[in-house]
Amino acid sequence: MLLFGVFVAAVGKDPLEVYQLIYAGGFGSGFAWQNTLSRAAPLILTALCVALPAQAGTMVIGAEGAVVLGGLAAAVTGYAVGDASPLVVKLAMAAAGMLIGGLWIAAAGALRQYRGVNETISSLLLTYIAIALFNHLVEGPLRDPASLNKPSTPPIGSANMLGALPGLDVHWGLGLGAIFCIATYVLIYHTTWGFAIRVAGGNARAARLVGLSVDRLVIAAFFLGGAAAGLAGMIEVAAVHGSANASLIAGYGYAGILVAFIARHNPLAILPVAVLVGGISASGGMLQRRLDMPDATVLVFQGLAFLTILASEALYGRLKLFGHGARA
Amino acid sequence: MDDALMRVATAQRSKAGQAAEIRVTGMTKHFGGFTALDDVSMTAAAGSFHALLGENGAGKSTLVKCLVGFYKPDAGQIEVDSREQRIASPHDSSALGIGMVYQHFTLVPSMTIAENLVMARSDVPRIINWRRERERLAEFMRAMPLKVPLDQPAARLAAGDKQKAEILKQLFLERRFLILDEPTSVLTPGEADQVLGLLKEMAGRKQVTVLMITHKFREVNAFCDEVTVLRRGRLAGAGRVAELDAARMAEMMVGERVIPAASGGARPATSPTAAPMLEISDLRVENESGVMAVNRLSVAVRPGEIVGLAGVAGNGQRELVEALLGQRRPVSGGIRVASRPYTAKRADIGLLRVSGLPEEPLRNACVAAMSVAENMALRNFDRAPLARSALVSRGPMLEQARSRIAAFNVKSRGAHAPIGTLSGGNVQRAVLARELSDPVLLLIAADPVFGLDFAAVAEIHDRILAARNAGTAVLLVSSDLDELLGLADRIAVIFEGRIVHETAIGSADIGVIGRALAGHAAQAA
Known part of the structure; x- marks a missing residue:
């Protein structure tokens, strides 16, 4: 916060005013809350794509790829089965998005377990492949001829869009995100499968000693994380855009990394953190209008927050080391 | 201090290429309450090829680490060429011309041998005049009997050439006293003979004195002039190799031990015909670097008995235990538990009630x-x-x-x-x-008391014996022969990945076991 204040002062604005605006833009009004919560929905899911593999002892930063391909798969499915009843269409879209997103991230997991490829690098590189694939398909074979200046897939039809949560002007994506989050929490901390994941993630040698099949557990965690991110893509398509187009590549996958780290990979903590980060990014437009600051300013804020978290984590480890030293 | 060092350095430079004599007297070193070295004295004459023998934990490493200044001895003196020296740091030992070649390679893999050699010098200028360095190197190499391709990156060399390069590095640094820590553990027998043969020649010409830590009697017999044997931190014997035979050295190494008549009280009557609980046949397991660490090993453990697997560390025990506990996949061969093929799957482990006490429990x-x-x-x-x-x-x-x-x-x-x-x-x-x-039917334990205090050791041993008495089949892997002699019903000796000797505790012959540990199975049988 202090560092960001220095940055704001350096570009010649009053830091206090900026903070006030961030608050107003993110949480200051009913409209602001709506905007914030709509942005939080995909963040919750992409954060799970970081947190789930992190519970298995790995570091995946490629949620963005699963988001765009999951969104694309959902849009194509929605168009293909568009004539069925809306509920069936929505379920099919969600299933397609989760399947493709899951397989995409599971590929990074398989590369790690069977080929020794670093999952952080491979998931990031897979994201570039995913975006290139997405652009190729949307601008080529899957393009709706009616979409002239913004290449898109054919619309899924308004009947098949996700509606708003009852009593709120926020789409169902938030509800899905929250449900997925709580389900993940139960899975990780209260089931035997989650226990096995944490053992495999904490120490693969010990996991093998007690006969757990580490490779399968890790890849399954990757798949679930990818499925969450793929669902985020489906929600963006089905609740916001109505078709798959370049607006899907909005950086939710990367913001999710920030959310997961602040939440220390605890699925329950992801919920409030995603709302907070969603609010900060929602205020970007307000900053631009009122203070004539670029809306990327909030990215600077997020970036500084991320660095601070990483630094404090490193420091925390160091301090613990000191503790060990003193005891030894 | 600097002046003193300078003088030493100057004196040493004038003697470069001339073997040094080192005499150690009354060296003692404690680690906490543990005495690693107890009043050890030895002399390595100038130009000799001296072997330092002993079991694991006998104090060999501690002794040489005191010589190169890694440890500071609590008592005792070091004389180099009959002058008492204080060696407080590796810097001091290096100034005296004492160098050490470690068991594992310390070359920078991506740099060429020439670069590695030049970089190792302590007086490398900021800007290196490579032409002059190359001339110096070429001149140095002409005088050396060991030949290594200078322009190859270290990573491309075979293990034998790497080891030669490590030795060359020490000689390039004008060492007059060379310490080798199990230099042949990574080499094939052919490579080992070549490297040791060249060193023996150099020692014979009084260019360098060599002190070699080893477990292999064959190498001692073939290359060394003198030998010093340590046992549990004390000097167990010394002499000229020509006057000793392998049996005598094995006896010094393992000592005159009384084999306990009955361990752990009442022994359950294990009939030698009972079906084995664990049956390993022709097992082969590779280690990380692709070497067959366990090579056609066969052994069986019956219910209610402890089979002690003795061996010098690094003969495949770690890989064997990892394979048995499911942490490493065997290349070939069979592991059968209760007469069924066993792959350490969770269902099998639960059903057959297999337990494991691996080494380094926090890590494993x-x-x-x-x-x-x-x-x-x-x-x-x-x-x-x-x-x-x-x-x-x-x-x-x-x-x-x-x-x-x-x-x-x-x-x-x-x-x-x-x-x-x-x-x-x-x-x-x-x-x-x-x-x-x-309840456990099969227990695999590897060095279960390593690094523990006295009371904890006794307690853990009691628990293992209690399990045995309750009918558990126990495979106890340990590099501590005393532990095995105290607990086991049968002893099997592992050497280079296979069982070279097996005996019931009642008919165990400590001399035979000692020779088997050192790889002299042929004579033992």
Whole structure:
């Protein structure tokens, strides 16, 4: 916060005013809350794509790829089965998005377990492949001829869009995100499968000693994380855009990394953190209008927050080391 | 101090290429309450090829680490060329011309040998005049009997050439006294003979004195002039190799031990015809670098007996245990438990009730960040009463942890403390509690008391004996022969990945075991 204040002062604005605006833009009004919560929905899911593999002892930063391909798969499915009843269409879209997103991230997991490829690098590189694939398909074979200046897939039809949560002007994506989050929490901390994941993630040698099949557990965690991110893509398509187009590549996958780290990979903590980060990014437009600051300013804020978290984590480890030293 | 060093350095430079004599008198070194070296004296004459023999933990490494200044001895003197010297740091030993070649390579893999050699010098200028350095190197190489391709990156060299380059590096640094720590453990017998042969020639020309730590009697007999044997930190014997034979050296190494008549009280009557609980046949396992660490090993363990697997560390024990515990996949051969093929799958482990006490329990058997209770549940978290269908219940898990903590006297800040915060002995006890609380049919234990204090050792031994008496088949792998002699019903000796000697404890001959440990199985049989 202090560092960001220095940055704001350096570009010649009053830091206090900026903070006030961030608050107003993110949480200051009913409209602001709506905007914030709509942005939080995909963040919750992409954060799970970081947190789930992190519970298995790995570091995946490629949620963005699963988001765009999951969104694309959902849009194509929605168009293909568009004539069925809306509920069936929505379920099919969600299933397609989760399947493709899951397989995409599971590929990074398989590369790690069977080929020794670093999952952080491979998931990031897979994201570039995913975006290139997405652009190729949307601008080529899957393009709706009616979409002239913004290449898109054919619309899924308004009947098949996700509606708003009852009593709120926020789409169902938030509800899905929250449900997925709580389900993940139960899975990780209260089931035997989650226990096995944490053992495999904490120490693969010990996991093998007690006969757990580490490779399968890790890849399954990757798949679930990818499925969450793929669902985020489906929600963006089905609740916001109505078709798959370049607006899907909005950086939710990367913001999710920030959310997961602040939440220390605890699925329950992801919920409030995603709302907070969603609010900060929602205020970007307000900053631009009122203070004539670029809306990327909030990215600077997020970036500084991320660095601070990483630094404090490193420091925390160091301090613990000191503790060990003193005891030894 | 600097002046003194300068003088030493100047004196040394004038003597470069001239072997040094080192005399050690009354060297003693304690680590806490443990005495690693107790009043050891030895002399390595100028131009000799001296062997330092001993079992694991006999004090060989401590002794040479004192010589190169890594440790500071608590008592004793070091004389180099009959002048007393204080060696307080590796810097001092290097100024005196003492150098050490480690068991593992220290070359920078991506740099060429020439670069590695030049970089090792302590007086490298900021800007290197490579032409002048190359001329110096070429001149140096002309005088050396060892030949290594200078322009190859170290990574491309075979193990033998790398080892030669390590030795060349030491000679390039104008060492007059060379210490080799098991230099041939990474070499093939052919490579070993070549490297040691060249060193013997150089020693013969009085260019360098060589002190070699080894376990291999064959090398001592073939290359060394003198030998010093350590046993449990004390000098066990010394002499000229020509006047000693392998049997005599083995005797010095393992000592005159009384084999305990009966260990652990009442022994269950194991009939030698009972079906083995564990049966390993023709097992082959590779280590990380693709060497067949376990090579056609066969051994069987029957219910109610402890088979002690003796061996000098690094003869395939680690890989064998990892293969048995499911941490490493065998290349070929069979592992059968209760007459069924065994692959260490979770279902098999539960059904056949196999337990493991691997070495380094925190690294091999625990999740450091998880709590003591969770770690104690690693074996049974997915079975009732800890699991109800797919859900883990905290209550029974805590209850189990509390009773096991009490029964095995584990000291911790409670069942919720991360197990990584416990002391080594308590981690070991916690693992023991997990592995031995429920009835066990087969126990694989590797150095289960390594690094523990006296009371903990006795307690853990009692627990292993109690399990044996209850009918458990135990394979106890240890590099401590005393531990095995005290516990085992049968002893098998592993050397270079296979069993070279096997005997019931009643008919064990310590001399034969000692020779088998050193790879003299042919004479032993």
